[in-house]
Amino acid sequence: ILNVEQSPQSLHVQEGDSTNFTCSFPSSNFYALHWYRWETAKSPEALFVMTLNGDEKKKGRISATLNTKEGYSYLYIKGSQPEDSATYLCAFRSSSASKIIFGSGTRLSIRP
């Protein structure tokens, strides 16, 4: 059974602080890892698609790293802002590309 886990489940961070969270996925049959940002009452918004071991992607204050050999990805947010409050989801895609498994998300709240 393929399992994708995200930790922590929720996180409260002071505005201006930096933070990071983890997505763990199977280390075999890796094809791709997606990161999404999901605000309440909206649709998931794609942040990154990562395919190569050692990949590092960046979009503004948000960046992500990928380690396919050990099966984890980190998402970093630098200098958190209130608009960063959302649930951050990762999704693992297997090498046959036939399965897409989502983690349960990390709910991030930024305290002003």
Next chain:
Amino acid sequence: DSGVTQTPKHLITATGQRVTLRCSPRSGDLSVYWYQQSLDQGLQFLIQYYNGEERAKGNILERFSAQQFPDLHSELNLSSLELGDSALYFCASSVLGGGAVNEQFFGPGTRLTVL
């Protein structure tokens, strides 16, 4: 606005009925994905179509079926509906999807309520 449209926005129906959800992908996108989000579960992948052909299949029930038409819009058909089918159904699209992967753009979702 992602450019992906879904209709209807809300749907209320009774157990045992059949409904069709519709998705129009972004202009130029060849792949369409369907996802289900139930109250007690996270986002679940149902099925992917790429340029009219089924490309990948997730935990889609046999009572559910989908297709992608020549104009690339897609429909998800849900039949013999049960209370547990009440959920938010998302469609997403991406440019690629045959042998490559890129970011997916999600539609606003269809909220299905089965009474």
